[in-house]
Amino acid sequence: MSMNQENRHVLVANKLLIAMSGLTRWTKRQEGFLYEQHHYNIPKPFLDLKWTKSRIRHLLTLLSHCDDQGIISLVENDMLANYARTSVRSLHNNLRLFESVGLIRYSVHFSGVVTIELIDYLENYRDLFEEADTHRSKTGYTSLWCGMVRQLMDIDHVNILRVALRALVQVERDIHVQSQDKATLTYDEVRGFLPRYCGHRLAVKGMLDQLSRFFNVHLVENTKDFLSALKENAALKRRMHTVTRPLMFHVKLEAQVDSKKIRETERASTLISWFDLREVARDYIDFDRLEVSSSSLQSLSDTYGFTACDEVLRAIRNDFHQYGELLQESDIYQLFFESPILYLNERLRRHTEKLAIA
DNA sequence: GATTAGGGCGCAAAATCCGT
DNA sequence: ACGGATTTTGCGCCCTAATC
Known part of the structure; x- marks a missing residue:
């Protein structure tokens, strides 16, 4: 019911994982000294906080539910607290604490529903910095499979x-x-x-x-x-x-919790599913004219997962089987022929929403 | 102005953490 | 393994704001 679903792959800057795990006391190295706080350029608010169990859980919870701008809109406290396996009380305490040190901004809409914004999301939470026209990570970030994050919440x-x-x-x-x-x-x-x-x-x-x-x-x-x-x-x-x-x-x-492996095998399967569609469709239309890049298919696969992509692509394939070139005349497929990726995005979004309600 | 609903907050118990 | 320190949590009171 909640429109906020858990991210499939949770992206976290390495500097955050390091800060939360505790900085090392062993600073001496062969070549000199290494202080993790400088080496990783860890933002001050993260250093000042003592990372207790509930705080670690709550921060990971926020990262698991935010969008690519670091925003979680209209989400129930209960849901977040449950996910982190803490009381709502502690969630509140920590949200207030996070806000007071400048990590987040949040506002309460009505009883038990909040919108949370992670401040300077890209820089602070993903370690991504603008460079020319793209973003670069200085000390890297880690992609965690959602199942892995859920298991982390179970650690006592x-x-x-x-x-x-x-x-x-x-x-x-x-x-x-x-x-x-x-x-x-x-x-x-x-x-x-x-x-x-x-x-x-x-x-x-x-x-x-x-x-x-x-x-x-x-x-x-x-x-x-x-x-x-x-x-x-x-x-x-x-x-x-x-x-x-x-x-x-x-x-x-x-x-089963290896984000990278899951991503790779799902990407490959989604591409195969796309080519299955191509095999069928090109009997009726000039399929390659659609010019769908494999990188955009991969990104669909990452966002919605192979299962959803495959179900949608299969459904389209069936429609080609059934209606052939008539599909080009149909209103509902108009967007598909104009901009296939936009169409797939839209359809996948609806598809996963339907699943969430059921 | 009374009533109610909801959040904040202090208190204290329970759970956990941490130092020795 | 023990015990003081800290964190987490539920309870309940108080304040505010909305509603009648």
């Missing part, structure tokens, strides 16, 4: 949540950007950003164990394996500072 212990956020950044870096087959966190790195009191080897191991719900976690705790892992990964070696324990964790995302 803040510190496990913190480790999860770091692991996600690392997966983005090592696997998605650097194309390695696994991401690595060392014991010392984990200890660096967690509060001092939970730095014990067993505690850290236990936390990583609990992440195996949505990460594929592999422990490397034997000295020989540790050293050989270090040897074959130059980037890892470079970012090491201290080694107090030969203990590291290889993490991978489970396929």
